[in-house]
Amino acid sequence: MASIKDVAAQAGVSVATVSRVLNSHPSVSPDARARVIAAVETLGYRPNAVARSLRTDQTRTLGLVISDVLNPYFTELARFVEEEARALGYSVIIGNADERPELQDHHVRTLLDRRIDGLLVSPADGRSPLTLDAARGGTPMVFVDRWVPGVDVPVVRADGREAVRDLVAHLHGLGHRRLAIIAGPAATTTGHERVEAFREALREHGLALPDAYIGQGDFQADSGRRATERFLSLPEPPEAVFAADNLMALGALDAIRARGLRVPDDIGFAAFDDIPWFVHTDPPITAIAQPTAELARAAVRALADLIEGRPPQSVTLPARLVVRRSCGEPHDEPHDEPRGESRGAPRGEPHADRGREQRRSTP
Amino acid sequence: MASIKDVAAQAGVSVATVSRVLNSHPSVSPDARARVIAAVETLGYRPNAVARSLRTDQTRTLGLVISDVLNPYFTELARFVEEEARALGYSVIIGNADERPELQDHHVRTLLDRRIDGLLVSPADGRSPLTLDAARGGTPMVFVDRWVPGVDVPVVRADGREAVRDLVAHLHGLGHRRLAIIAGPAATTTGHERVEAFREALREHGLALPDAYIGQGDFQADSGRRATERFLSLPEPPEAVFAADNLMALGALDAIRARGLRVPDDIGFAAFDDIPWFVHTDPPITAIAQPTAELARAAVRALADLIEGRPPQSVTLPARLVVRRSCGEPHDEPHDEPRGESRGAPRGEPHADRGREQRRSTP
DNA sequence: CCTCCTCGTGGAATCGATTACAAGGAGGAT
DNA sequence: ATCCTCCTTGTAATCGATTCCACGAGGAGG
Numbered sequence A, B: 001m002a003s004i005k006d007v008a009a010q011a012g013v014s015v016a017t018v019s020r021v022l023n024s025h026p027s028v029s030p031d032a033r034a035r036v037i038a039a040v041e042t043l044g045y046r047p048n049a050v051a052r053s054l055r056t057d058q059t060r061t062l063g064l065v066i067s068d069v070l071n072p073y074f075t076e077l078a079r080f081v082e083e084e085a086r087a088l089g090y091s092v093i094i095g096n097a098d099e100r101p102e103l104q105d106h107h108v109r110t111l112l113d114r115r116i117d118g119l120l121v122s123p124a125d126g127r128s129p130l131t132l133d134a135a136r137g138g139t140p141m142v143f144v145d146r147w148v149p150g151v152d153v154p155v156v157r158a159d160g161r162e163a164v165r166d167l168v169a170h171l172h173g174l175g176h177r178r179l180a181i182i183a184g185p186a187a188t189t190t191g192h193e194r195v196e197a198f199r200e201a202l203r204e205h206g207l208a209l210p211d212a213y214i215g216q217g218d219f220q221a222d223s224g225r226r227a228t229e230r231f232l233s234l235p236e237p238p239e240a241v242f243a244a245d246n247l248m249a250l251g252a253l254d255a256i257r258a259r260g261l262r263v264p265d266d267i268g269f270a271a272f273d274d275i276p277w278f279v280h281t282d283p284p285i286t287a288i289a290q291p292t293a294e295l296a297r298a299a300v301r302a303l304a305d306l307i308e309g310r311p312p313q314s315v316t317l318p319a320r321l322v323v324r325r326s327c328g329e330p331h332d333e334p335h336d337e338p339r340g341e342s343r344g345a346p347r348g349e350p351h352a353d354r355g356r357e358q359r360r361s362t363p
Numbered sequence C: 001c002c003t004c005c006t007c008g009t010g011g012a013a014t015c016g017a018t019t020a021c022a023a024g025g026a027g028g029a030t
Numbered sequence D: 001a002t003c004c005t006c007c008t009t010g011t012a013a014t015c016g017a018t019t020c021c022a023c024g025a026g027g028a029g030g
Helices: A004-011 A015-022 A030-043 A049-056 A072-087 A101-113 A129-136 A161-173 A189-204 A221-233 A246-258 A292-307 A352-356 B004-011 B015-022 B030-043 B049-056 B072-087 B101-113 B129-136 B161-173 B189-204 B221-233 B246-258 B292-307 B352-356
Strands: A061-066 A091-096 A118-121 A141-144 A155-159 A179-183 A214-216 A240-243 A268-272 A286-289 A315-318 A320-323 A358-360 B061-066 B091-096 B118-121 B141-144 B155-159 B179-183 B214-216 B240-243 B268-272 B286-289 B315-318 B320-323 B358-360
Touching: A004 A015, A004 A030, A015 A030, A049 B049, A061 A072, A061 A101, A072 A091, A072 A292, A091 A101, A091 B091, A101 A118, A101 A129, A118 A292, A129 A141, A141 A292, A155 A292, A161 A189, A161 A268, A161 A286, A161 A320, A179 A189, A179 A221, A214 A221, A221 A240, A221 A246, A240 A246, A246 A268, A292 A315, B004 B015, B004 B030, B015 B030, B061 B072, B061 B101, B072 B091, B072 B292, B091 B101, B101 B118, B101 B129, B118 B292, B129 B141, B141 B292, B155 B292, B161 B189, B161 B268, B161 B286, B161 B320, B179 B189, B179 B221, B214 B221, B221 B240, B221 B246, B240 B246, B246 B268, B292 B315
Parallel strands: A061 A091, A061 A118, A118 A141, A141 A155, A155 A315, A179 A214, A179 A240, A240 A268, A268 A286, B061 B091, B061 B118, B118 B141, B141 B155, B155 B315, B179 B214, B179 B240, B240 B268, B268 B286
Antiparallel strands: A286 A320, A320 A358, B286 B320, B320 B358
């Protein structure tokens, strides 16, 4: 592969001049510039990013460590992160922790070894010392979605408290009283925050959240399945189950279906994180949607600010409840309402069924 | 951040010795080795991968350019690719082309600039000259899933021909005669191969595939929606629709639902690519499943072979039909069969509903 | 006791860029 | 004509590693 020396030789100038042309430094004569450009063209030269990074001590690369690529929420996040980063002139390297702390460490280490300019982390485990060392060691870092309390790192996340309150009001309004939750790992903020928000919302309705109604999950489908099986085996099983992420929701649905039960007739159901498929499940699933694109953009901007020496901003955006049919039919709608063509969604709507959905802001 | 010089100074040896210890070169005295290791420890030294890459001319990194991260099939592929690569001592950088040729070019260029050791590509557009130039330019490359004919690059892919034939037999057996397909872009191999397989299978049953029954999609949900709307507006709409990937399937379901039609009663439905959610849709969707993990592993191994100078192997694995209920109830099963606990799947089954599924190999 | 090998070690070149510094030439002001 | 600027250019140092080569010490063999 051609190097800068080859270009210099071909253009009859020194490597310094070639470099100046490449970096659009002003003091290069039009003649030299033209000759360099021609040489670059004929040789098909592309600067070696590795060498450049070594010299300039910057890679124009961001690391993104997410907890689980197979989780559509994180996939979407990753996609928007890359988009915004590209707009700001950065590349993104994704590390998938698979909800395993040691894998998270592996990726953080690898990314640090590659001297990425900054790190976007959604910690699978807040206790990993490696990540915190990196932050203290001066690596620009921003937490997305999940964070670690007590560390001086900007946080970009969604606040589901209001939406959870709306959800509980919705469930309560439909007559459900025994409400259970499948929680994420306690080592993650999203793991216990969602439980606390749920517990608090229940209290507002004079309801308790017994331990038996808290399933310990790990944000993976299997744990949702197991927790739900346990719920259903209880002498007094819950009337509605709330899964704290969409993968555990998948597992929970598996378990409910395996029992031969029907949602919402036999049991109400809702999930955190909204994904396109929730419109097409049987029945469509009531979910709490996060503003993923905005989160991604805010996180990248905060990280870029940190890297480029501007003051970064922590951001918290509200999640919102999207009501569908998995908790029961709303009272004000007839049960066997005809579904004609007239109900078709207008063009441009991302999902046709959204016409039936009700969005809640505050009750 | 500490460099190799700092370690050398701390250990009282030269940088050469430090480097030898780091690369476990045999001729280092036990004493020196111990001092270096201690120095590395106290300084928290980690070798700079950028500098190392510049010198050794290898990055131990693979590039993976996929057509769309939001497509669960590719996400899964990416996950397994990273897993296998990690096992072989490589990192992976993912580039998401979003089905846009110019974005694919952007990522290929960026990855090449970073001097990745090899490239795994699922071409969004076979006509992109950049990718082919790279292949001819000597960059180790392997095509996954999609490929470009007439280029000397190993291909790892699934062959859906048999499974499509099984699907058509299944549809025919359920009485469907007017069958339509939502195709992917003609510029991709998977785009036209699936149509050809479908057409051929229809011919075996004496059925034709009129142009009106071929929807031109682009592997994105929206195109599936539009194609399906067009099908349903036909004077003689198809009795069953086959979507060539899971995202177009999502769009197609949106369109069917918007019309107030029911699957499978009003229209039969099937899709290429099986995803976990297909078990929980209304109704569960009959799909053609690809052996994603095996494809990913084979692709990474082929690429590693190429990089490390061994002869690489092209691999083609069969896809297989997974029958659920979206094409109609199988004749030999009662329609309103009771769903008791006895039908629950055994523990350990990834998805509970699989108990109901029938796997076909050949009709 | 001398020679030859082996082993451990350090010096220095190298990878491909960027950039500080010096130097040469052109042009304007005096 | 001389001096001073400004503009352009090249030489060489540098980033942090790896690795070739040379050198000295020490042991084996003659």
